[in-house]
Amino acid sequence: MRIALGLGNPGARYTSTRHNIGFMAVDHLAARRGVDWQHREDAVAEVAEVELGGQEVMLVKPQTFMNNSGRTAAALCARWEVKPQDVLVVFDDFLLDFGRLRFRRGGSDGGHNGLASVLEGLNTQDVPRLRMGIGSPPEGEEIIDYVLDSFSLEDEVGDLLEHCEKALENYYAEGVEAAMNIFNGS
Numbered sequence: 001m002r003i004a005l006g007l008g009n010p011g012a013r014y015t016s017t018r019h020n021i022g023f024m025a026v027d028h029l030a031a032r033r034g035v036d037w038q039h040r041e042d043a044v045a046e047v048a049e050v051e052l053g054g055q056e057v058m059l060v061k062p063q064t065f066m067n068n069s070g071r072t073a074a075a076l077c078a079r080w081e082v083k084p085q086d087v088l089v090v091f092d093d094f095l096l097d098f099g100r101l102r103f104r105r106g107g108s109d110g111g112h113n114g115l116a117s118v119l120e121g122l123n124t125q126d127v128p129r130l131r132m133g134i135g136s137p138p139e140g141e142e143i144i145d146y147v148l149d150s151f152s153l154e155d156e157v158g159d160l161l162e163h164c165e166k167a168l169e170n171y172y173a174e175g176v177e178a179a180m181n182i183f184n185g186s
């Protein structure tokens with residue numbers, strides 16, 4: 001079992017915000033495969049099982065707020081005996097241009113509090129991740145206001161989600177190195 005952990009905040013108020021692109025990505029995968037979400041009280045999460053790249057993958061949306069996502073990651077890894085290296089964290093990055101993707105094998109949290117929580121919960125930095133570019137805030141706009149705002153009409157979110165789906169199919173079929181070579185910077 002592998003886990004694709006989309007980061008976001010629960011609740012209707014956050015559904016279409018830039019900060020929730022991780023939720024949008026796993027929602028897109030579940031919808032395309034006709035899979036329903038199930039609530040897991042023990043992990044404070046919604047989960048859906050799918051096949052990606054020939055692998056059995058549990059899509060996960062923590063129902064804690066983003067900065068407490070490590071609680072969900074730790075609970076699911078313990079329950080399903082999943083190694084941290086088999087968890088792929090999918091999340092927003094305002095330092096990447098809108099629509100860009102970047103896989104990493106591991107490393108620091110890069111200042112992203114949701115990722116920091118996951119790394120702390122799993123007690124390692126060796127957790128693969130997919131950063132999804134949401135673009136930078138306009139000059140003078142606070143970062144927190146920007147990421148908690150909805151995408152603009154000109155942002156082609158559907159195209160980004162399609163691109164992410166292809167990237168995740170490749171990641172699960174070929175591994176992180178192949179995905180990095182093909183999708184980093186695309």
